[in-house]
Amino acid sequence: MKNLPSDRRNFEDEALKNTDICSMLDPFKLEVMRQLDAELPPLLEKFLSDIDDNWQPSGLLPESSSERFVQDLKEIQELALDMSYELWITLIGDTITEEALPTYEAWVINAEGIDQLGKNNWSKWVRGWSAEENRHGDVLNRYLYLSGVVNMVEVEITTQHLINDGFDTGMGHDPYKNFIYTSFQELATNVSHRRTATLAKKAGNHSLAKICGLVAADEMRHYNAYSSFMDLIFGMDPNGAMTSFNDMMRRGITMPAHLLRESRMPQGEAFTHFSECAQAIGVYTAYDYIDIYNRLLKVWQIDAITGLNDEAERARDQLMKRPKLIEQLAQRTEKPSCEHDFKWVNSRLKRNQR
Ligand SMILES: [Fe+2]
Ligand SMILES: [Fe+2]
Secondary structure, three states: OOOOOHHHHHHHHHHHHHHHHHHOOOOHHHHHHHHHOOOOOHHHHHHHOOOOHOOOOHHOOOOOOOOOHHHHHHHHHHHHHOOHHHHHHHHHHHHHHHHHHHHHHHHHHHOOOOOOOOOOHHHHHHHHHHHHHHHHHHHHHHHHHHHHOOOHHHHHHHHHHHHOOOOOOOOOOOOOHEEEEEHHHHHHHHHHHHHHHHHHHHHHHHHHHHHHHHHHHHHHHHHHHHHHHHHHHHHOOOOHHHHHHHHHHHOOOOOOOOOOOOOOOOOOOOHHHHHHHHHHHHOOHHHHHHHHHHHHHHOOOHHOOOOOOOOHHHHHHHHHHHHHHHHHHHOOOOOOOOOOOOOOHHHHHHHOOO
């Protein structure tokens, strides 16, 4: 504050010459984003649900002013004890992942061309997407609170850590890489919530199955949106899109909850254990990663794109070969078991199950 220059105009001219702000933005990708912006309105119409008709968390949970509230609550708590420890840990990990939405919104809104071009359709999409996603953490968090088997303070500490830690996905501010990552992630969360719904149903918990099923359906709609954006980008800039796709897959798509930790425990340790539980009950495994990868290769017709430059041809070649290599690695890896004693659940569940 003490050292602000007296001549603002002169300072700004000088700053522009020296700063690397301009070099952070890729003019070509910005132009692609600017031109695609005009094509977005029908896609927003198609991929975002009408807010006034959309499901809301409270509509799926017991109404606290109802005479049935205590009875409904008792039912939720009884059904909670019929679900396995592994399923609870998976559900809790999924919930915390949803709760770190502020991090994900910041990633996407800061991608080049989303917000930098003024109030455009891209930022309209991000607000709409984020507003829909916000319901996921809300409904699941409230369900955990009502269940009677979750140590909510521990869950909240993990959530605060996850948002506080942030996370580098390797996509930087590149819009192409952002949409590749989100296409992958939306599909991965669809798989995870959908399988959790199936397992909850098997355990006789139909209300939880309905909640997870609705969340999974949102994730699928969001996947369709992000993969359509990438489809348009492949149409306009196939070389840039191909190299970005290969860059992301070479690095590997890291899960958004990768740094998950419990209170006073090392960063990332809880993610390893959470992932072991999800794999143990088949909610999300290395084979799902491979399936999603293959699905993206197919949906963007990677093998059929013509007129690529040498660099993009090399990228395509690597992209097409990689799933087989990952599969060989997965075949050599043993299925893990869910052994870790999480702080996220309380003694009621532990006593009942272990
Ligand atoms: Fe979500
Ligand atoms: Fe999502």
